[in-house]
Amino acid sequence: MTGSPAAMDAAPRGAEGFRLGNEILAFRFVATLSERRGDPVERIPTPERLGAWLSANALGEPGLPVSEALLREARDLREAIHRAGTAIAGGGVPDPSDEALLNRWSLRHRARLVLDGGRARWRLPDTDPARAALAVVALDAIATLGGQGDGVIKRCEQATCGGLFVDASRGGRRRWCSMATCGNKMKKANLKSARARSDDPAAHSGERP
Ligand SMILES: [Zn+2]
Structure with a gap:
């Protein structure tokens, strides 16, 4: 998808606390709002953190200026992507108002894709670069949700996550938004319940179903 290859090479500088283990920008x-089905964690609580997230995803230099108003617009964009993706993952279509919001962002697209040392990279305009960076995210959402890439849009199966991912695995059996976070959580939870079962004498004597 647009923006993703460069983003995966992003330097981890300033990336602490962000969930970057999903290949779709x-x-x-x-995922900047995580634990959506548990106690949600806002990972872009301030304009500075949104700027840090953008630069951690190869969209702009660290310290990119972001206003409070743009932070609010960014969160609106994020939630529209989440609602639209969740609708598609459930076999439906996005709400027209969410499509309209995404399309308005697409109209504002001003970044240029350039080759830099053999790699594709987004070059942002000098005026309002953070807004242009968010338009790149919207463009990626439209391309992904609209089925331009390979794979199927799914909702993460980890109980508290609520995140989205594209399952491009051969057998279509991917279950988690990120192996590094939700995949590991599920593994640990399964291990724990397996251990609990093997420690429980009732489990061996067949007294419980
Ligand atoms: Zn997840």
């Missing part, structure tokens, strides 16, 4: 942005 737009869905990494959705």
